[in-house]
Amino acid sequence: MYEIIKSVITSKSYELTDILKKIDAIWLQGTLTDDERMELIDLARTSADPEHSYAPLQKQIDTLYTNMTEMGKTILSLTDRVAKLEGGSITPPETEEYPAWIQPTGAHDAYNAGDKMTYTDGKRYICQMDGCVWGPDVYPAGWKLAE
Template sequence: MYSIIKEVLIKGKYELVDVLSKINKLWIEGSLTEEERDELVNLARTNANPNNSYAENTQQIANLWEYYQQLDTRLSKLENSQDVEPTEPEEEWPEFVQPSGAHDAYKIGNKVMFQGKKYICKIGGCVWDPITYPDAWELVEE
């Protein structure tokens, strides 16, 4: 058995983890001496071909690299595109909506449009409109 394994190792067409496991199994079973085992393990490690041991991982890495390059190209095109229309900014003065409770109450500094006029909230947790509770709102004069 020793000579057969040695021939395989010399040719170099094996998966390292698999062959090391087989060598250890034969040694445990008593088919190899400790010296034969040590020699075969060293030969296996010396002659191991990474393409045999990591072929699947190597392919996955190559696929990921290709995907990364495609994404990078697409991102560069988006960043450098002259045809991109600017997005409309969020409405700075949204229409007042009656809060239904504390979870959607207005906070200090919130801006609203109410009955055609602009207001800024002056208190936290405000659930009243500017007419009902004018002290909570500052009218913005333009």
């Protein structure tokens, strides 16, 4: 059984969590020694292909955010097309030029160069860098006071 599991791992056609559970199940059945189990677990972890394994939570969130943003754009485009076919038009939603500051929780909602916001002090700022998750009071170099 050891050789079969090892050949699956070397093929890199497995999902990491799934293969780890299978290794443990085979070990519990007494088909693998403790050393073989540890060797297979180490090999599985180092050989795992991210395309077949669960990505870290932040990467999953970032991917979902990107997909949702693209879906939103597509929905708006399709809505506009349908409205035009029916003889109307869509009025795009109004957006504030300097919306209120929202503390980012990660890369998926961080501020990027050119983003504008109104900070808690009531002043308006323009972001000077990509991936900024700090306010102007914490990281002044990341923001330029708008005039």
